[in-house]
Amino acid sequence: MTTLDTHWFTEICEEGGSAFSLRIKRKLHEEQSPYQRIEIFETEKFGNLMVIDGFVMLTGRDNFLYHEMMSHPALFTHPDPKRVVIIGGGDCGTLREVLRHDGIEHALQVEIDERVTRISEKFFPELCESNNDPRAEFYFGDGIKWMAEAAPGSVDVVIVDSTDPIGPAKGLFTEAFYRDCFNAMGGHGVLVQQSESPLYHMRILKPMHAAMRAAGFDDTASLFYPQPVYPSGWWTATLAVKGGPAGEFREQAAADKSFETVYYNAGLHRGALAMPEFFRKALED
Ligand code: SAM
Numbered sequence: 001m002t003t004l005d006t007h008w009f010t011e012i013c014e015e016g017g018s019a020f021s022l023r024i025k026r027k028l029h030e031e032q033s034p035y036q037r038i039e040i041f042e043t044e045k046f047g048n049l050m051v052i053d054g055f056v057m058l059t060g061r062d063n064f065l066y067h068e069m070m071s072h073p074a075l076f077t078h079p080d081p082k083r084v085v086i087i088g089g090g091d092c093g094t095l096r097e098v099l100r101h102d103g104i105e106h107a108l109q110v111e112i113d114e115r116v117t118r119i120s121e122k123f124f125p126e127l128c129e130s131n132n133d134p135r136a137e138f139y140f141g142d143g144i145k146w147m148a149e150a151a152p153g154s155v156d157v158v159i160v161d162s163t164d165p166i167g168p169a170k171g172l173f174t175e176a177f178y179r180d181c182f183n184a185m186g187g188h189g190v191l192v193q194q195s196e197s198p199l200y201h202m203r204i205l206k207p208m209h210a211a212m213r214a215a216g217f218d219d220t221a222s223l224f225y226p227q228p229v230y231p232s233g234w235w236t237a238t239l240a241v242k243g244g245p246a247g248e249f250r251e252q253a254a255a256d257k258s259f260e261t262v263y264y265n266a267g268l269h270r271g272a273l274a275m276p277e278f279f280r281k282a283l284e285d
Contacts, residue, residue: 009049011040011056012253013231020056022046033115037169040123046229048123050091052116052163056229060124061217063093064105066194067127067273069225069237070266071097072257074157074192075104076249076269077239081156081190082106087143087172089161090116093127095136095221100161100259107136111200112168114140146172149200150184158184160193165204178215178240188243191217195238198224202282205236209283212240221246222279223272247273 010021022043029040039051045181047060058066063208071094071253075081082105098107111117116137121128130136139146143162158181165173172193181191196204209220217240227235239246254266275283 003105008150009043009051011054011231013200016197016229016231020231020233022049022056022059029119031115031119033113033283035113035115035278036163038113038115038119039043040119049229050124053167055164057163058091058093058124059229059262060126061129062228063091064262065227066227066230066235067093068261069098069223070094070159070161070192070194072254072261072264073237073249073269074159074239074271075101075189075221076250076251076254076266077241077244077246078157079188079250084108084157085110085147085150085155085184086159086161088112088163088175089159090167091120091124091127092117092131093124094161096127096130096161099133099135101256104135107133107134108139110139110141110143110146112140112142132237142168144180147177147180147184150180152183153186154263155181155184156186156189158189159217160191162194166198171185172209173204175211175215178212178217181240182216182242185242189241191240191242193237193238193240195236197234198222198236198276198279199234200233202279205238205279206282208238210279213240215240216245217242219246221273222275224270224273224276225272233235263265 012019025042041049050057084107162169
C-alpha cells in the first residue's frame with residue numbers, strides 16, 4: 001500500500017506496522033505493463049526511484065548495497081563460476097555486478113517483464129552500462145518455466161533477483177523451483193535469492209531454508225546487510241550451495257578482487273554470514 005502527496009512517496013508495510021518515505025521532486029514515468037504497474041520518480045536525495053505495484057524496487061543512491069550483496073558473495077562462494085543465470089533482475093544492476101568478474105563466460109538474465117529493462121535503460125542508464133557486454137544475454141520470459149526446462153549441469157550460479165513472493169514471483173519461493181535450480185547445476189552450484197527482511201519476514205525466511213535443503217542443497221546461509229529503502233531497512237540474501245558449505249568462500253580472491261565495489265569486500269562478506277541469535281533460534285525451532 002502506498003500514499004503519495006505532492007512531496008512524498010510513502011510505502012506502507014502493514015506487516016511491519018511501519019512506513020518509509022522519500023521526498024520526491026516529480027513523477028517521471030508511469031505505465032501498466034502486462035505484468036505489473038511500473039512507476040519512476042525523481043527524488044530529492046536518493047536519485048531516481050523505481051516502484052513496482054506500489055513497492056520500492058530500487059533507488060539510484062543505495063541500490064549498490066543490494067546489487068553487490070546479491071552477486072559477489074555467491075560468485076566468491078562458487079569455486080569457479082562461469083555460467084550465471086539471473087532470474088528477474090530487470091533493472092540490470094545485478095547483471096552489471098556479475099560481469100565485473102573476469103571468469104564469467106556467460107550471464108543470462110531471465111526477466112518476465114521486458115518493460116522493466118526498457119524503462120531502466122532510460123532512467124537508470126548506469127545500471128545498464130554492461131548490457132552490451134558480449135557475455136550478456138537477455139531472455140524475456142518466466143524464470144520458473146525457464147528453470148524447469150534448463151539442461152542438467154548447464155548453470156554454475158543462479159541469482160534470484162525477484163519481486164516479493166506474490167504475483168509472478170510467487171513460484172520462485174518454492175521447493176519445486178529450488179529443485180529445478182539444483183538439477184540445472186553441475187557437481188558444484190550456488191543459488192542466491194533475495195529473501196526479505198530478517199526482522200519482518202521470518203515466515204518467508206524459515207521455510208525458504210527448509211525448502212532449499214529439501215530440494216537437495218547441501219547447505220544454506222543467509223547474508224545480512226543494510227538496505228535503507230526496503231521495509232525495516234535491514235535485508236537478507238540467502239545462499240543455497242550444492243557440493244559444499246554455504247559459509248565458506250574464496251576469501252583471498254575476494255580480498256584481491258580486480259574490480260571496485262562500493263560496499264562489498266571480503267570482511268563484509270565474512271561479517272554478513274554471522275547469524276543473529278533470534279534468527280538462529282527461529283531456524284532451529
Ligand atoms: N531489488 C528488487 C526488490 O527486491 O525489490 C527486485 C528488483 S527486479 C526489478 C525484480 C524483477 O523480478 C521484476 O522486474 C519482475 O518483473 C521480475 N520477476 C518477477 N517474477 C518473475 C518471474 N517469475 N520470472 C522472471 N522475472 C520475474
